[in-house]
Amino acid sequence: MATDVPMPKLGLTMEEAMIVEWLVAEGEHVEADTPILLIETDKTETEVGAPGTGRLHHIGRPGDVFPCGERIGLLLAEGEAVPAGTAPAAAPAAGPSVAPAPAAVVATTVDGRILASPNARRVAAELGVPLAAVSGTGPAGRIVSEDVEAVAATGVASAPTPPAIAPIAGGLVAANRHAVATVAARNLADLLGVDLSQVAPDPVERRITRDCVAIHVRARLAEPSPAPGIVPPPAPAPLLQEPTRTVRLSGMRGTIAKRMTASLRDMAQLTLSMDADMDAVIADRAERRAAGGATPSITDYVVAAAARALVQHPMMNAQVTADGIAVLPEVHVGLAVAVDGGLVVPVIRDTAHRDLADLSAETDRLAQAARAGELAPPDLEGGTFSVSTLGMFGVDVFTPVINPPNAGILGVGRLRDDLVLAGGEVRTVKRMTLSLTWDHRVLDGAPAAEFCKTIATLLADPAQFP
Numbered sequence: 001m002a003t004d005v006p007m008p009k010l011g012l013t014m015e016e017a018m019i020v021e022w023l024v025a026e027g028e029h030v031e032a033d034t035p036i037l038l039i040e041t042d043k044t045e046t047e048v049g050a051p052g053t054g055r056l057h058h059i060g061r062p063g064d065v066f067p068c069g070e071r072i073g074l075l076l077a078e079g080e081a082v083p084a085g086t087a088p089a090a091a092p093a094a095g096p097s098v099a100p101a102p103a104a105v106v107a108t109t110v111d112g113r114i115l116a117s118p119n120a121r122r123v124a125a126e127l128g129v130p131l132a133a134v135s136g137t138g139p140a141g142r143i144v145s146e147d148v149e150a151v152a153a154t155g156v157a158s159a160p161t162p163p164a165i166a167p168i169a170g171g172l173v174a175a176n177r178h179a180v181a182t183v184a185a186r187n188l189a190d191l192l193g194v195d196l197s198q199v200a201p202d203p204v205e206r207r208i209t210r211d212c213v214a215i216h217v218r219a220r221l222a223e224p225s226p227a228p229g230i231v232p233p234p235a236p237a238p239l240l241q242e243p244t245r246t247v248r249l250s251g252m253r254g255t256i257a258k259r260m261t262a263s264l265r266d267m268a269q270l271t272l273s274m275d276a277d278m279d280a281v282i283a284d285r286a287e288r289r290a291a292g293g294a295t296p297s298i299t300d301y302v303v304a305a306a307a308r309a310l311v312q313h314p315m316m317n318a319q320v321t322a323d324g325i326a327v328l329p330e331v332h333v334g335l336a337v338a339v340d341g342g343l344v345v346p347v348i349r350d351t352a353h354r355d356l357a358d359l360s361a362e363t364d365r366l367a368q369a370a371r372a373g374e375l376a377p378p379d380l381e382g383g384t385f386s387v388s389t390l391g392m393f394g395v396d397v398f399t400p401v402i403n404p405p406n407a408g409i410l411g412v413g414r415l416r417d418d419l420v421l422a423g424g425e426v427r428t429v430k431r432m433t434l435s436l437t438w439d440h441r442v443l444d445g446a447p448a449a450e451f452c453k454t455i456a457t458l459l460a461d462p463a464q465f466p
Contacts, residue, residue, distance in 0.1 A: 001077070001080075002054075002057075002074045002075065002076050002077075002080065002082075002083055003051060003052040003054060003074065003075040004051075004071045004073075004074060004075075005036070005037075005050070005051060005056075005059075005071065005072055005073035005074060005075060006051075006068075006069050006070060006071055006072065007039070007060075007066040007067065007068050007069060007070050007072050008039075008048055008068065009068035009069065010041060010046065010377045010381065011041075011377065011380060011381050013259075013404065013405075014041055014068055015067060015068060016065055016066060016067045016068060016186075017039040017040060017041045017065070017066065017068070018039060018040045018063065018064065018065045018066075018182060019037065019038075019039055019060045019061065019062050019063065019064050019065075019066070019072065020038040020039060020040050020045060020062060020138070021037070021038045021062050021138055021142075021144050021145075022036065022037055022038075022056075022058055022062070022073075022144075022145070022146075023035050023036055023037060023038060023047070023145075024036045024037075024050075024056050025056075025123070025145055025146075025149070026056065026057065026058050027055055027056065027057070028055065028056055029053075029054070029055050029056075029078075030050045030053065030054070030055075030056050030075070031050065031053050032049075032050055032051070032052050032053050033049040033050060034049060034050045035047040035048070035049055035050075036048060036049065036050045036056060036073075037072075037073075040182060046377060050075065051075070052075050053075065054074075054075030054076050054077055054078075054080075055075065055076045055077075055078065055080075056073060056074075056075060056076075057073055057074040057075075057076055057082055057086075058072075058073050059071060059072050059073050059074065059086065060072035060073065062137075062138055062144060063207065065181070065186065074086065120134075120142075120143045120144050120145045120147065120148050123145045123148045123149060124148045127148060127149070127152040128152075129148050129151050129152050131143060131148075133151060134147050134148055134151050135147065181196050181199075181207060181208035181209075182207065182208065182209050182210065184209070184210040185199075185208045185209050185210045185212060185213050187258075188210050188213045188214070189213050191258065192213070192217055194213055194216060194217060196208055196213075198216065199212050199213055199216045200212060200215075200216065210254075251341070251342075252339075252341050252342035252343075252344075253341060253342055255342075256342050256343060259403075259404060260401050262404065263401055263402050263403070263404050264401060266404070267320075267402060267404075267439045267440075267441065268439060268440035268441050269401070269402055269437055269438070269439060269440070270437065270438060270440050270445070270448075271399045271400075271411075271435055271436065271437040271438075272435075272436050272445070272448060272449060272452060273397050273433050273434065273435045273436075274433070274434050274436070274449070274452045274453065274456055275418075275431050275432070275433055275434075275456070276431065276432055276433075276434055276455065276456035276459045276460070277429055277430070277431055277456070277459070277460050278298070278415060278430040278431060278432055278459060279429055279430050280459070280460055280461060280462055280463075281298065281301045281430075281459055281462050282430050284301075284462040284463070285298075293357065294357050294360055294361070295360075296356045296357070296359070296360040297360065297363070298391075298412075298415060298432075299335070299363070299387070299389050299412060300356060300359055300360045300363055301356070301459060301462060301465070302387060302389075302410070302412050302434075302455070302459065303333055303335060303348065303351065303359060303363065303387050304351070304354075304356055304359055304458075304465050305455045305458035305459050305465075306333060306351075306385065306387055306410055306455055307331050307333050307351035307352040307354075307385075308352055308458055308464075308465075309451055309454040309455045309458060310331045310333075310352065310384070310385055310451075311331060311352050312454055313447065313450065313451040313454060314327050314328075315327060315407075315442060315443055315447065316385065316407055316408050316438065316442075316443060316448070316451050317331055317384050317385060317407075318384075318407045318442055319384075319405040319406065319407060320405070320407070320439065320441055320442060325441075325442055328384050330350065330384070331350070331351050331352040331384060331385070332347050332348065332349050332350065332351060332382050332383050332384050332385075333347070333348050333351040333383065333384070333385050333386070333387060334346065334347045334348070334383030334385070334386040334387070334403060334406075335347075335348060335363060335366065335367070335386070335387050335388075336386060336387065336388035336389070336403075337366070337367050337370040337371070339370055339371055339373070344370050344375065344380065345380065345383060345386055345403055346366035346367075346369070346370055346375055346379045346380060347366075347379060347380060347381065347382055347383040348362050348363060348366065349382070355465070355466040356465050356466070366379060383403065383406065384406060385406055385407075385408055385409070385410070386400075386402075386403045386406060386408075386409040386410070387409070387410045387412065388400045388409060388410070388411050388412070389411070389412035389413075390411065390412070390413065390414075391412055391413050391414035391415060391432060392414070393414075394414055395413055395414060396413040396414060396416070396433050397411075397413055397433050397435055398411050398413070398435055399411070399435065399437060400435060400437050401437065402437055402438075402439060407438060407439045407442040407443070408436060408437060408438040408439065408442075408443075408448075408451075409436075409437050410434060410435070410436055410452075410455070411434070411435035411436070411437070412432065412434065412435075413432050413433040413434070413435065414432060415430055415431075415432050416430070416431060416432065417429070417430060417431075418430075418431045434452055434455060434456065436448060436451070436452045438451075
């Protein structure tokens, strides 16, 4: 029986992705977990493994965008025919044929290297086809395996057919209403209310990119009146001075801006602050260091306390859905890590069931992977609550913004010395301020305060942590 190859869902916020390239040719046999596909999300390109064993049948084509979960291919048993009613594997659209003379076909190069997928290079070597004689039809003119096979079968190279372009006042636009666009471009167009059929594709990549949408919007805002098909955003304030440089809201910075704006817009966020005594934590760390074992960081203790508090207050471990408040059974705490150009939130899975030594080792691994840019998609998925710390910068109190679709986030301030009066004597106490931001749709102020108080109580007695 045929096995579906679905468009994977790589994160809670991922809704769709574009097929960049099939890494395995139509009809080839594959084993489970073999990389068969390269897809592009709004954040990255990633390989997708086969969900089983069988002969691969392509349904989607490079450039097609599919919602998560939709069938994009099939795995067939030996001798099994493609089920009736299934769309056949479609060949890439071919333009007019050209002679394979060196002057007629020019492969796209980057820094002198021909732009071709690894699978296309393998197929070219097997079939004895020189890549310089192949014209790429993939994104950005990249040569894919189908291009090589077409040259081997016909002896001619097909030049890619660029999207039909029609002139309008003020520029060029794609004439078809089903323009090939990246997921990032579609997301930006949806956010700004832009009709993609009115956006000119990139002349090199031959598809609509996020930058194409931005150029279109800037051009329309410069016109005396809004163009049809676009709801213009509020005009930005005029520049006060000539800037020394302009940082584009794209890539990670753009994703952060979009998600944080949506978070504040879509949630009823409030923040409370509470002090936590940390003398017991300081003493526990000293004992662990003297015993020669690994010494957890202050943040590790806070994450451990927050995870155990989430078990005691399950309504904070929840998210709002169309059906209501979904209380989640497992606790996975995300830890905000600053990286070059932005912020990522890797997830410590099963946080409440980890002892301090195990939790500390995992936070170190995730932080190092984040700063090295080596986090895998599973490292960023499934967080049910977040912890963010600015204490290392001398910050006492701040207002963290919830990472959707969570219902809360805990901000951690600096460790400081406070003077207290106890038994008629003045002494110093190590303290830090916890700043809890929560979604008022999920919790009222009193239960939110009880949750934060539970964290402070756990930190005052770290012997409760194994």
